[in-house]
Amino acid sequence: MSQIDIDCVKCGDRYARVEDGWCKPCQIDNFKKNFTNWTSGNEIIDDLIQEKNQDIREPNDIIFEWIPYNQLNDIKEINNVLYSAIWKDGPLYYCHHKKDYVRKSENEKVIIFSCLYDLPIITKEFYDKVKSYFDLYDFPIYGISQNPNTKEYFMVFQVDHCEKCGNKYTNVKYKWCESCQINYLKKNFTNWTSGNEIVDNFIQEFQLKINDYNDIIVEWIPYDQFDNIKKIRKDGFVTIYSTIWKDGPLYYCLYKKEYQRKLGKKQVALKYLHNSQNITNELLIRGRNSNVLPIYGISQNPDTKDYIVVIQDEYCEKCGEEYTDLMPELGPEWGRKWCKP
Ligand SMILES: [Zn+2]
Ligand SMILES: [Zn+2]
Ligand SMILES: [Zn+2]
Missing domain, CATH: 3.30.200.20 (Phosphorylase Kinase; domain 1)
Structure with a gap:
C-alpha cells in the first residue's frame, strides 16, 4: 500500500x-x-x-x-x-x-x-x-x-540549555542546538557518498547551512528508496515523476534530540535531469534561491545514470503544473494543494 x-x-x-x-x-x-x-x-x-x-x-x-x-x-x-x-x-x-x-x-x-x-x-x-x-x-x-x-x-x-555543550538552545521549544547538530552532520559525512565529489560537496554544503530544527536535511537518497514511480510531465531535458520515498526524510526528534525517519513514507517528486551536467546548475539554483520548492536530496538512476533532484511533490497529477499555494504564510508544509488551471 x-x-x-x-x-x-x-x-x-x-x-x-x-x-x-x-x-x-x-x-x-x-x-x-x-x-x-x-x-x-x-x-x-x-x-x-x-x-x-x-x-x-x-x-x-x-x-x-x-x-x-x-x-x-x-x-x-x-x-x-x-x-x-x-x-x-x-x-x-x-x-x-x-x-x-x-x-x-x-x-x-x-x-x-x-x-x-x-x-x-x-x-x-x-x-x-x-x-x-x-x-x-x-x-x-x-x-x-x-x-x-x-x-x-x-x-x-x-530546560533551556543544551545538555551536550551547555549553550542556550538555538530553538528552545524544540531543544535544538545548532552547533551540536552541525557537528553531528559533519561526523556523519564519512557514512555516505554519492560517488561524485561535486554532488557530495553540494549536499554537505546544504547540510551545514541548517539553522533551525525544521530545516530539511538534504541527503543522498539511494534510488531503491523510491516506490510506485509515476510520470507527471516532461520538459526537454527534465522529466517530473511522482513517487513514494519509502523511509521518508529526516525529522528532528525533540525527545531523543536527534534526527530520525520517524514519519516513514512520504510522497515526493523526482526531477530527472537527462543530462548529468545539469546537476550542478540545478543545485546552484535551488541552493541560492529560497523561493523554489524545498529539496530533500539528490539521487541517481543506476541504469540511465541520470541525476535526480528529489523535491516536495507539488505537481498536479492532472495537468502537471505546480500547485498554487493557498497559504504561503504558513510555509510549504502547511500549504493546501490547489491547482489554478
Ligand atoms: Zn549543544
Ligand atoms: Zn492541474
Ligand atoms: Zn479528527
Whole structure:
C-alpha cells in the first residue's frame, strides 16, 4: 500500500499536517475526556490548565499539566527562585505512530520556578500571574505543581540549555542546538557518498547551512528508496515523476534530540535531469534561491545514470503544473494543494 492518509481517521477532517496525522479537534476532544482523570484539587488551577491546552496549534506544542509533587525528584537549588529537578515520568509528547500523546522520556530534567510563593491563596492575581508567564516566556512551560508541606504552588519549565555543550538552545521549544547538530552532520559525512565529489560537496554544503530544527536535511537518497514511480510531465531535458520515498526524510526528534525517519513514507517528486551536467546548475539554483520548492536530496538512476533532484511533490497529477499555494504564510508544509488551471 502506498496510499497515505490525508484525512483524520476519526473525524474525517483534513490533518493539520499530513505527515503528523495530527487532528486538532480530535486531540482537544481527547484532552477534554481526560479532564476527569486528574485534578490539582483547585478549580481555578484546573480551569487554567484546561484553558491553556485549548491553545495548542500543532503536535509539538507542549501539553500544560498538573504535575504531582511526588513526580519531582532530586530537587536542587540554583538560586533564590530557581531549582533544578528530575521529572520521573517526563512530559507528554505526540507519538506519530500511535497518533496519541505518550510519555517518552523518563527522568526529564526540568526547572522549577518558585514565582508564586507570594500568592499562597488562589486569587485572580494568582491566575493573572500564571497567565502572564505564558506570554512572557518564549520557552515552554510543562505545568504547575504544589509542595504539599509548604502548600506553595510553583511553575515547572523546560530546560533551556543544551545538555551536550551547555549553550542556550538555538530553538528552545524544540531543544535544538545548532552547533551540536552541525557537528553531528559533519561526523556523519564519512557514512555516505554519492560517488561524485561535486554532488557530495553540494549536499554537505546544504547540510551545514541548517539553522533551525525544521530545516530539511538534504541527503543522498539511494534510488531503491523510491516506490510506485509515476510520470507527471516532461520538459526537454527534465522529466517530473511522482513517487513514494519509502523511509521518508529526516525529522528532528525533540525527545531523543536527534534526527530520525520517524514519519516513514512520504510522497515526493523526482526531477530527472537527462543530462548529468545539469546537476550542478540545478543545485546552484535551488541552493541560492529560497523561493523554489524545498529539496530533500539528490539521487541517481543506476541504469540511465541520470541525476535526480528529489523535491516536495507539488505537481498536479492532472495537468502537471505546480500547485498554487493557498497559504504561503504558513510555509510549504502547511500549504493546501490547489491547482489554478
Ligand atoms: Zn479528527
Ligand atoms: Zn549543544
Ligand atoms: Zn492541474
